[in-house]
Amino acid sequence: MHKYIIYIVFTLIALTSCNNNDSETNSNSSANEKLAEKFGLTLFELENGVGPIKSKLQIGEINNSLAEQGRKLFDEKCAQCHKLDERYTGPALRGVTERRTPEYIMNMILNPEEMTKRHPEAKKLLAIHANQMTFQNVTQENARALLEFLRMESSH
Numbered sequence: 001m002h003k004y005i006i007y008i009v010f011t012l013i014a015l016t017s018c019n020n021n022d023s024e025t026n027s028n029s030s031a032n033e034k035l036a037e038k039f040g041l042t043l044f045e046l047e048n049g050v051g052p053i054k055s056k057l058q059i060g061e062i063n064n065s066l067a068e069q070g071r072k073l074f075d076e077k078c079a080q081c082h083k084l085d086e087r088y089t090g091p092a093l094r095g096v097t098e099r100r101t102p103e104y105i106m107n108m109i110l111n112p113e114e115m116t117k118r119h120p121e122a123k124k125l126l127a128i129h130a131n132q133m134t135f136q137n138v139t140q141e142n143a144r145a146l147l148e149f150l151r152m153e154s155s156h
């Protein structure tokens, strides 16, 4: 008899915690839908930014030689405004891969001006930094290498 009661109690706990999770995910996703609608973005764009990257990329393990190419590009094209660990003209970039998706980071690199006009997160950063990131003439391959460099630097 006791065994059954314990079983029932556990089942109830398990069921309520599942329900909670469901309603949380539902309310998060409906909040995101509202936010996307408010800014005239699709849900994909809200999560991954606005620009030439329009679908999820296949991102595997960190590729060191690609990251090293990215490091050179970073020194040439980004370091005048960004440091890894401190705010400069733009935000510190170590750890950016934890707050943004890979596609978001590439869209920011490839399309910064539209991003700060249309994306709520980029708009916030523009307001904080009072400076517009400008397009640095990077190709999509360059942006992928820069992403790899940022992934590598964010991993330690």
Ligand code: HEC
Residues within 6 Å of the ligand: 074, 077, 078, 079, 080, 081, 082, 089, 090, 091, 093, 096, 099, 100, 105, 108, 109, 112, 116, 121, 122, 125, 126, 127, 129, 130, 131, 132, 133, 134, 136, 138, 146
């Ligand atoms: C002229 C200065 C400038 C240059 C050059 C520049 N950035 Fe930025 N960057 C900024 C500013 C300022 C922001 C914040 C958004 C804004 O105000 O435009 C930003 C934002 C970003 C973000 C978004 C960070 C986040 O938390 O969402 C990424 C990623 C980024 N820059 C990467 C780069 C890379 C990579 C390069 C080199 C190709 C680069 N930036 C070149 C100034 C610059």
